[in-house]
Amino acid sequence: MNTTPRVRFAPSPTGALHIGGVRTALYNYLFARHHGGTMILRIEDTDTNRYVEGAEKYIIDSLQWLGIEFDEGVSFGGKHAPYRQSERKDIYRKYVDRLIADGKAYYAFDTPEELDEKRSQTANFQYDASTRMSMNNSLVLPADEVSRRIANGEKYVVRIRIEPNEEIVVNDIIRGEVRINSTILDDKVLWKSADGLPTYHLANIVDDHLMEITHVIRGEEWLPSAPLHVLLYRYFGWQDTMPQFAHLPLLLKPDGKGKLSKRDGDRLGFPVFPLDWTDPITGEKTSGYREAGYFPEAVINFLALLGWNPGTEQEIFSKEELIEAFSLERCSRSGARFDYEKGKWFNHKYLQTKPTEELAKYVMPFFADNIFDDEDKYRKLLAAIDSVKERATFPKELFELVEFFFIAPESFAESDLKKRWKEDTPRLLTELAEILRTLPSLDDEQATEESVKQWCEAKGYSLGAVMNPFRLVLVGQMKGPHIFTITRILGKTETINRINSALKIIEKFGFDADAAMFERAVKRYERFDDPQ
Numbered sequence: 001m002n003t004t005p006r007v008r009f010a011p012s013p014t015g016a017l018h019i020g021g022v023r024t025a026l027y028n029y030l031f032a033r034h035h036g037g038t039m040i041l042r043i044e045d046t047d048t049n050r051y052v053e054g055a056e057k058y059i060i061d062s063l064q065w066l067g068i069e070f071d072e073g074v075s076f077g078g079k080h081a082p083y084r085q086s087e088r089k090d091i092y093r094k095y096v097d098r099l100i101a102d103g104k105a106y107y108a109f110d111t112p113e114e115l116d117e118k119r120s121q122t123a124n125f126q127y128d129a130s131t132r133m134s135m136n137n138s139l140v141l142p143a144d145e146v147s148r149r150i151a152n153g154e155k156y157v158v159r160i161r162i163e164p165n166e167e168i169v170v171n172d173i174i175r176g177e178v179r180i181n182s183t184i185l186d187d188k189v190l191w192k193s194a195d196g197l198p199t200y201h202l203a204n205i206v207d208d209h210l211m212e213i214t215h216v217i218r219g220e221e222w223l224p225s226a227p228l229h230v231l232l233y234r235y236f237g238w239q240d241t242m243p244q245f246a247h248l249p250l251l252l253k254p255d256g257k258g259k260l261s262k263r264d265g266d267r268l269g270f271p272v273f274p275l276d277w278t279d280p281i282t283g284e285k286t287s288g289y290r291e292a293g294y295f296p297e298a299v300i301n302f303l304a305l306l307g308w309n310p311g312t313e314q315e316i317f318s319k320e321e322l323i324e325a326f327s328l329e330r331c332s333r334s335g336a337r338f339d340y341e342k343g344k345w346f347n348h349k350y351l352q353t354k355p356t357e358e359l360a361k362y363v364m365p366f367f368a369d370n371i372f373d374d375e376d377k378y379r380k381l382l383a384a385i386d387s388v389k390e391r392a393t394f395p396k397e398l399f400e401l402v403e404f405f406f407i408a409p410e411s412f413a414e415s416d417l418k419k420r421w422k423e424d425t426p427r428l429l430t431e432l433a434e435i436l437r438t439l440p441s442l443d444d445e446q447a448t449e450e451s452v453k454q455w456c457e458a459k460g461y462s463l464g465a466v467m468n469p470f471r472l473v474l475v476g477q478m479k480g481p482h483i484f485t486i487t488r489i490l491g492k493t494e495t496i497n498r499i500n501s502a503l504k505i506i507e508k509f510g511f512d513a514d515a516a517m518f519e520r521a522v523k524r525y526e527r528f529d530d531p532q
């Protein structure tokens with residue numbers, strides 16, 4: 001590449017940023033960073049009808065959370081400021097006038113009613129070379145009439161004048177050469193006197209030119225606009241500095257056909273927005289990746305691979321590795337199916353790499369205040385998290401997984417109890433408690449395991465007959481990490497206490513007590529909680 005690239009992410013603040021938009025921003029970012037280029041945030045807010053309060057801030061906050069950084073743009077400043085299109089009105093007007101003066105655009109006075117009437121008269125009516133001479137515009141009206149109408153404040157738009165039968169070539173890095181005939185294009189509106197604002201097409205081209213954009217990387221839905229954009233570059237005489245296009249593949253629904261939509265997320269239960277969003281008009285709340293417990297790095301990694309592939313089997317990429325490996329040439333042309341389970345898989349992987357202290361911050365608020373000021377408790381928490389984190393996809397799951405280390409089970413899973421608690425269980429557990437008492441500590445998992453196994457072997461007890469109820473009295477259910485990891489973390493006293501407490505309950509209420517009664521009794525567990 002001869003020049004350092006300058007790319008822009010140019011969202012319209014019409015609502016929450018969709019995950020597809022995030023991917024567009026990400027690919028622009030990776031491309032810019034890979035080539036040591038510049039990343040710009042431009043807000044395209046010229047469509048006042050679709051403007052949504054709060055959307056711009058939402059976009060900026062989302063990208064900041066994700067670590068997609070900008071060098072120039074709205075809220076970052078830069079040599080081409082302002083970067084918000086609504087603040088660039090005067091600039092656009094100049095370029096519209098230039099097109100009109102060159103005969104490449106014209107004034108049109110057709111009212112919405114007149115246009116509707118045309119549409120109802122002619123099937124597939126298009127405002128173009130074949131129809132414009134029967135319309136109400138400056139190509140038809142005498143010049144003084146045009147000036148008079150404008151001077152009178154009559155509403156008008158400026159339309160591009162497209163000549164038929166010209167070949168337009170869009171060079172797309174991902175899709176190759178796309179050729180179309182200008183006859184299929186209509187004389188699109190470029191500017192409206194009603195609000196003094198340009199439409200997307202004009203503002204987009206003028207700004208890409210003025211901001212020295214070298215590559216336009218955007219979603220496939222913008223491909224149909226590209227021929228008009230190429231034509232505008234030609235009309236302005238800017239062909240030599242026309243950016244290169246790269247239209248990214250669509251994000252497809254997890255199932256069935258078509259583009260991923262917010263409704264798919266609602267239907268299948270996954271977020272399509274980066275952050276929680278409340279629609280300011282309807283008040284509808286939609287959940288975001290951040291609040292669902294995703295790590296930004298996991299979202300980035302997940303999205304990077306939806307439409308781009310490194311050409312190797314590697315799946316886990318740090319941001320730096322993505323920057324290093326990314327290229328537009330390796331983006332696919334066909335749509336990328338959104339696989340939500342894969343997103344969770346990435347989050348699970350990233351959770352495993354987090355420092356335990358960081359994970360502890362998610363867990364501590366669920367416990368009583370200040371209990372982890374106690375250093376031993378805090379150390380126990382870290383050990384507990386380490387022992388369960390491979391079972392967690394989201395940090396919020398960690399509390400449930402470690403809770404039993406700190407709060408002795410208050411009830412036992414009924415089905416487990418029925419299945420695992422046998423007549424001789426109390427005797428086996430009493431003996432087990434005795435064996436554990438003889439050990440200096442339970443710190444060495446292997447040593448504990450060996451002692452317990454040797455005892456079982458010597459007595460001819462089946463391992464299951466001991467271990468299953470043992471787990472039940474420690475955890476409350478047949479879940480959790482390795483049993484001797486649990487005993488290491490609980491420590492000797494607590495382990496033996498839990499056995500004894502459970503046995504007392506049974507002694508008091510009898511093994512024959514029905515499960516519900518048993519459970520009620522166990523709820524009062526703490527009463528028996530002092531070591532004997």
Ligand code: GLU
Nearest residue numbers: 010011012044204218222
């Ligand atoms: N404002 C357009 C959008 O909302 C930008 C399209 C483009 O990148 O040219 O996506």
